[in-house]
Amino acid sequence: MLQIKALFYLTMLALSLVQLVSSDEHNHVYEEGEEVVLWMNTVGPYHNRQETYTYFSLPFCRGPKQDIAHYHETLGEALQGVELELSGLDIDFNVPVKRTTYCEVTLSEEKAEAFIYAVKNHYWYQMYIDDLPIWGIVGEISKDDPPQFYLWTHKKLDIGVNAKQIVDVNLTSDSKVLIKPGAKVTFSYEVTFKPSKVQFADRFDKYLDPSFFQHRIHWFSIFNSFMMVVFLVGLVSMILMRTLRKDYDRYNKADDVDDLERDLGDEYGWKQVHGDVFRAPTQPLLFSVLIGSGLQLACVILAVVSLAMLVEMYTERGSLLSATIFVYAAASPVGGFVGGALYARSGGRKWIKQAVVQALFIPALLTSVALSVNLIAIGYRASRSLPVLHSIAMLAILGFVILPLSLVGTVLGRNLAGQPNLPCRRWFMEPPVICLLGGLLPFGSIFIEMYFVFTSFWAYKVYYVFGFSFLVFLILLCVTGCVTVVCAYFLLNSEDYRWQWCSFLSGASTALYLYMYAVYYFFFKTKMYGLFQTSFYFGYMALFCAALALVCGAIGFVATSLFVRKIYSTVKID
Template identity: 65%
Template sequence: MQWSVVVLAVGICCCTVSGDEHEHHYKDNEEVVLWMNTVGPYHNRQETYTYYSLPFCKGPKQTISHYHETLGEALQGVELEFSGLEIEYKKDVPQKQYCEVELTEKVYNAFVYAVRNHYWYQMYIDDLPVWGIVGEVDAGGGKQVDYYIWTLKKLDIGYNENQIVDVNLTSDAKVKLVQGEKLSLTYQVHWKPSKVSFSRRYEKYLDPSFFQHRIHWFSIFNSFMMVIFLVGLVTMILMRTLRKDYARYNRDDDLDDMERDLGDEYGWKQVHGDVFRPVNSTILLSSLIGSGHHCLVVTFFVILFVIFGHLYTERGSILSTVIFVYAATSPVNGYFGGSLYARQGGKQWIKQTLCGALLLPSVVSGLAFTINFIAIYYHASRAIPFTSVLSILAICMFIILPMSLIGAIVGRNVAGQPDNPCRVNTVPRPIPEKKWFMEPPIIVLLGGILPFGSIFIEMYFIFTSFWAYKIYYVYGFMLLVFVILIIVTVCVTIVCTYFLLNSEDYRWQWTSFLSAGSAAFYVYLYSFYYYFFKTKMYGLFQTAFYFGYMGLFSLALGVMCGTVGYVGTSLFVRKIYSTVKID
């Protein structure tokens, strides 16, 4: 038990502190560390291996131990190892050999494979990423193919007073790979003053021409106009329709009993005795609704933290923030899931609390561990360390679960009393036959088209930033699209639910959740298109990694959208049935 608490404390500390070992201030001739991170094929960005998985050699300096990553870095496959190169602040280093590599058959084949597959590597200096290419292929216009490797790393480092503000790498000294010979690896360091301020040093890695392209602004404007149209359309159609319904339903005072019996009453009022009937699979629905509220809160706060804290400039900080916020806001899950379950008349609240608290973490962990086994088989740096697995398990068991239980207790006692505006009939009313396009499965499939259309362009930018070499930084756009998605989802789901109820089908609860959540189905379909037509990925590891994590992304999006649709529809249903006079 004590050991688990220690692991938990380490996990929390990893989530809350910065991953930087320095304070970013240097004195003249003070040591500057060059960390070697990963290497991998250019077209498979997520397929990465430790830098020294290739037979590179280290520099002579051995005085610095291995870097200790944060939890977010460990989960993202960051593997920092000291390069052994001697670099001192503002002290130039002329071209200098730091080691030799003998091209034995094994070493030669490893380098040839890396060059043939366009391997790139990543390094860090003072938290600034630096990329370089291992080598290049020269076909020479004939049948003979030669492989070359760059043996000189020329580092140009810009400084502003006592801080590093810029790093550039130039690969030079191209040497042909010849089995049996030796490679002399060298490096060179040049320091130069810069006017770039420390707060703006990361801007060179961003791509404003891509993320702030006119098509991006146009997509936001288009989605905003869709919101205005949908809100206006829903308001106009529903209010006019409901006004007619209210007028027809409330004219009973002018009719005698026979006229009332022979009247033309039909539609959503006919199911008032069944519309608030407890839904099937109450535990699952309430757990999904609780998890959806939880994901909505986490998404909103993380986006705000990234906007105001520029977390995208630090390795693993966004993922660490997600884990921390998810654990800290666990009572939200228990509160909304527990209160809904209590209003539905559920009695197994312990089972519901466990299901709600562990539903998403278990799915995420199960799929992540499956992918992790593949990563271990390929010896990839994406393999999650065992200590990180223990930290995640400790956070789930000792933070998320107890806090969800507290939230469930509060939710059951504060908001768990049934207060339906209509009495539920003892015997369920039979559902009449209706046209095929009014069946719940069709409504579910159609309900996600417009929400997906409102975020379609943003999905392209998010996919490109995650699966290609771009850094997503326009989180203001993401927040705006997030709000637009919520509004569009609510409007569309209300319309779908009204059509369902008007056909005298009272199964609105699961239908509203699934019709809103079906937007994630279209996102996942789009991920197939993106994989085959926008990337050059290949191999079992990359394919499993891509579709596995895109599945998790789509699942979380579907749970959020489904929750938004359910909550909006629930308010709408309660409103219309609380206004109508029921005999």
């Protein structure tokens, strides 16, 4: 008992010491003369944003200060390739530093070639002071013929201060040196502090681009998508209120006639398949997993975007990705419940297999892409390669959080699902054609917003207009639901009862058009090159589109299911 108490108090003491040591960076409040840490993050080619390496993979040298332990990044930071290392530069709060040499490097043949390659490929690097990002260019190319390659050797940091907090940091690179073997390069730095009127809460505003994200085209796209929703809702309402009402009236007139005199040939269209429309879909296990995963992802997107609207997540490195992982794990019962209930209603017996597949489907999909990209990243020695400890952490989250919660949801869904309820066209009424056409309008409602999202992720923009993304996502859900209902009506009216997969694929085909747009964006809107960046782009875009396909497909199935149950609820079967 005494040992347990001692261990408890030692743990609390250690935590308090850690908090005291790092109180400045956590609280962002500095006392006069208190240490300000300059962290070096990554370096890489400007046009390949995701191809990044540790800063000291280039033959830069560190400053003399070495009394701070290595920065331990969070899971979200590790997945985003953040790899902070101490610069070794001595900076104290509100204490100016005149031009000071902190190290010297004699360029060997190998080091000179490394710097020349970096300058030739427009390498840039990133640093952090008090969680504020700073960017700089490694060097520049002269306009001579043949060109000369120069290295910037002096860093001047201008730090804006409001009260006891850092609110602004600017970097000026100076003193370029010709890169050649045998050259002696002297690296120096300079720090100035100046009062600033910028409030701490507004210090990230300089990194945002309102003129880009709040452009009138952006507003017009939202309005255009909203009008599309109004049109589609009106179309679906017309089908329900006019076409179906006429069918109902015609069908109900038969109640006034003797049953023996009814001409069954008078019934046509969607009523002809009333005995088959509630049959279980083919491949019920796979279908239930796809629907459950899609609705789980829809809940995750709604929760994360709503949270991002309330909390400025872009101010903290990796916070959005960390929140997504947490919300996905917490939403595992949703996928398990929906998938388990649908599988049970379809008459499925292998519920344990369904539960395991449901829990592992999205992680397996993610792992298949991430592992391939990670192997290439390891070959490139890029910072995007996932460390072993963080891989173990992801497996632990999967095994001890996601899998149990998904199993709980599956058991609940299976027990609450109830008993199973199993009861020549023109070319444009064929299911493949309907499925392909079904994704056009949903894609049209989001493709302009996708341009802004792509630009923020693949280029150098900070995405902060989560209100726009929330509205666009709601519009996407409405458009997808309406379109799949119309597609299902056309399919049923052509006397084809196989609406389940058609409703899912009609919504999911939106992702096909988005991936085609991603291919266009890569070749015509970016200057990316190289195996690593290309594989990273197309691999993770395929993963993103697969997630979108699951979400839209699941929403399409739910909307169509409600529609089908509604229209067949009043059909009288003798």
